[in-house]
Amino acid sequence: MVSVDRDRLVETASAMIDVHSFTGDEQGMAELMVSLYEPMGLHVQWQQVEEGRANALGIWEGAGGGSSLMFNGHMDTSYSGREPWLKDVPGFQPKAFVEDGRLYGLGISNMKGALACYVEAVRALRDAGVRLRGDVLIAAVCGEIEKTQYGDATGAQYRGYAAGTRYLVSHGGVADMCLLGEPTEGKVVLGHFGALWLRIRVHGDFIHTAFSEGRRGENSILRMHEVLAAVQEWIPRWESDPSNAYRGANAIVNVGAVEGGFGWRVSRTPHHTDLFLDVRVPPTKPMAAARREVLDVVRSLAERFPGYGVEGEVYVTAPGAEIDEGHELVAAIDAAHEQVYGEKPGRDVTRWFSDASALTRYGIPTVNYGTSTGLMDVDKGENLDIDGLVRTAEVYARVAMAVCGVG
Numbered sequence: 001m002v003s004v005d006r007d008r009l010v011e012t013a014s015a016m017i018d019v020h021s022f023t024g025d026e027q028g029m030a031e032l033m034v035s036l037y038e039p040m041g042l043h044v045q046w047q048q049v050e051e052g053r054a055n056a057l058g059i060w061e062g063a064g065g066g067s068s069l070m071f072n073g074h075m076d077t078s079y080s081g082r083e084p085w086l087k088d089v090p091g092f093q094p095k096a097f098v099e100d101g102r103l104y105g106l107g108i109s110n111m112k113g114a115l116a117c118y119v120e121a122v123r124a125l126r127d128a129g130v131r132l133r134g135d136v137l138i139a140a141v142c143g144e145i146e147k148t149q150y151g152d153a154t155g156a157q158y159r160g161y162a163a164g165t166r167y168l169v170s171h172g173g174v175a176d177m178c179l180l181g182e183p184t185e186g187k188v189v190l191g192h193f194g195a196l197w198l199r200i201r202v203h204g205d206f207i208h209t210a211f212s213e214g215r216r217g218e219n220s221i222l223r224m225h226e227v228l229a230a231v232q233e234w235i236p237r238w239e240s241d242p243s244n245a246y247r248g249a250n251a252i253v254n255v256g257a258v259e260g261g262f263g264w265r266v267s268r269t270p271h272h273t274d275l276f277l278d279v280r281v282p283p284t285k286p287m288a289a290a291r292r293e294v295l296d297v298v299r300s301l302a303e304r305f306p307g308y309g310v311e312g313e314v315y316v317t318a319p320g321a322e323i324d325e326g327h328e329l330v331a332a333i334d335a336a337h338e339q340v341y342g343e344k345p346g347r348d349v350t351r352w353f354s355d356a357s358a359l360t361r362y363g364i365p366t367v368n369y370g371t372s373t374g375l376m377d378v379d380k381g382e383n384l385d386i387d388g389l390v391r392t393a394e395v396y397a398r399v400a401m402a403v404c405g406v407g
Contacts, residue, residue: 002128002401004120004393010103010386012036013116014096017105021094023076024156026142026164030056030075033140036119040126042138049167053142053156057173059135060122066133066405069329070175070364071118071396072165072355074144077107091381104383113384114181114370114392115140121396134404137175141165144355146195148316161195161318165355169362177329178359179399181370181392186341187348188333189368191246191322193280195353196290196314197256200298202227203309206271220273221260223308227301228255228275234297238279246282246320249349254278272309280351283320291317321356323365329403333369336398340391345369369395 021029030046030053037044037058047055062068079086086092096105103113118138125132143163149155165173182189204220216222235253238244244251260273281290291314298312323330337345356366371384371392 002124002130002394002397004124004390004397006386006390008123009116009120009389009393010098012119013103013108013113013389014105016112016116017096017108018094020081021075021077021107022080022157023143023145023147023160024053024158026053026075030054030140030142033058033075033115037138040122042122045172047167047171047173049142049164050156053164055142055164055168055173056140057168058138060132062132062134062136062404063407064133067177067403068135068137068175069400069403070137070139070173070178072139072141072178072180072359072366073111073115073118074142074164074355075112075115075140076142076145076160078110078145079106081106086381089379089381091377091383098386099380101386102383103386103389104380106382108384109183109371109373109382111182111370113389117181117371117389117393117396120393121400124393124397125400130401130406132400132404132406135175136400136404137173139165139168139173141168141355146353148197150315161316161353162355162358165358169358169364174362175364177327177403178356178364178366179329179333179396180354180356180359180366180368181396182354182368183373184348184350184368184370185372186337187346187369188330189348189350190325190330191283191349192320192354192356192368193246193251193282193351194287194320194357195316195318196279196281196287196294197316198277198279198294199313199315200227200231200275200277200301201272201309201311203272204269207269209267212269219269221270223305224258224260224273224275227305227308227310230301230304231255231275231277243285244282246284247349249351251282252280252351281320283322287317287319318353319357319361321354321360321366323360323367327365329365329367329399332399332402333367333395335402336395339398340394
């Protein structure tokens with residue numbers, strides 16, 4: 001009988017919260033993971049991705065003759081906790097606390113709670129004397145959060161989008177299948193959309209305010225106002241296009257940023273203005289095809305607005321991922337969830353990115369299945385239900401026995 005130790009699980013998760021691990025600064029968290037692996041008797045593989053950040057891979061070697069299972073989770077947090085709008089919210093700080101059966105703290109839902117569940121699942125199996133035939137790998141990775149270097153925003157804190165998992169799979173971190181515990185509300189995510197980031201630039205003349213009279217139409221910000229209106233006409237077409245839908249979910253586009261001019265010198269009209277779009281792409285559409293289609297839109301804008309110097313650049317292409325519903329890992333999760341919760345898990349399609357993107361393209365079938373999203377309490381911040389964490393860890397242990405084999 002496999003038994004999850006609730007107090008130990010909370011202690012582990014709390015220790016993870018207490019280590020600051022914003023993107024680009026994950027090494028301390030990797031060191032904590034190693035300190036957890038070693039007493040468990042796991043083989044440790046340290047992967048130095050770059051200065052100040054590493055992956056920590058712990059391997060519980062099986063007896064042989066079974067499939068290998070990877071538990072994969074990112075250590076970097078979406079926020080640093082130092083943002084002015086978050087610095088006074090307790091649940092967005094790297095300091096754990098428990099209240100009313102919930103565990104609060106920066107990164108607990110996305111996704112240190114899952115990392116703690118992986119560790120506790122293996123501990124529970126070992127405590128019970130279970131001997132698996134296949135290997136179990138716990139991969140704690142850096143650099144998953146959806147961000148990228150652009151312009152002046154350079155450095156490790158901007159290197160996300162599966163930076164750690166891409167390093168992982170090319171340096172020995174592979175398995176027959178992977179369970180990725182992103183927060184899914186206990187649903188099995190059979191596929192998720194990918195992301196394409198597009199910059200559209202509009203040019204204008206660089207003119208002193210004193211000489212701008214009668215030349216307002218040459219202002220790139222005002223020109224972008226017209227171009228943005230045209231983009232807003234296109235967005236619904238992308239979102240409603242059947243070729244961009246996946247398992248009943250439509251694509252989505254976000255107008256993510258606009259940059260133009262100089263706040264320190266508004267006595268000049270800006271020589272160019274940029275519009276940034278996040279275009280979600282179904283896993284069934286090749287990124288090359290999506291790139292071609294959005295750049296065709298840019299060309300049509302250039303034709304519609306001659307003289308504006310409209311140009312475009314695709315600077316992120318992060319494909320989606322999917323797994324066949326008939327895969328044995330899906331069946332194992334279904335069975336384990338039903339044993340623990342008394343009912344089969346639901347299904348979901350998400351439009352967020354995960355490291356399943358890199359894993360599946362390296363031939364590792366991957367399922368996203370995890371705890372609740374830990375929707376923020378406006379006063380306390382990021383949190384998870386502790387009972388949910390305990391149940392999730394038990395599901396993970398049962399899945400490992402099912403796919404790796406016992407004996």
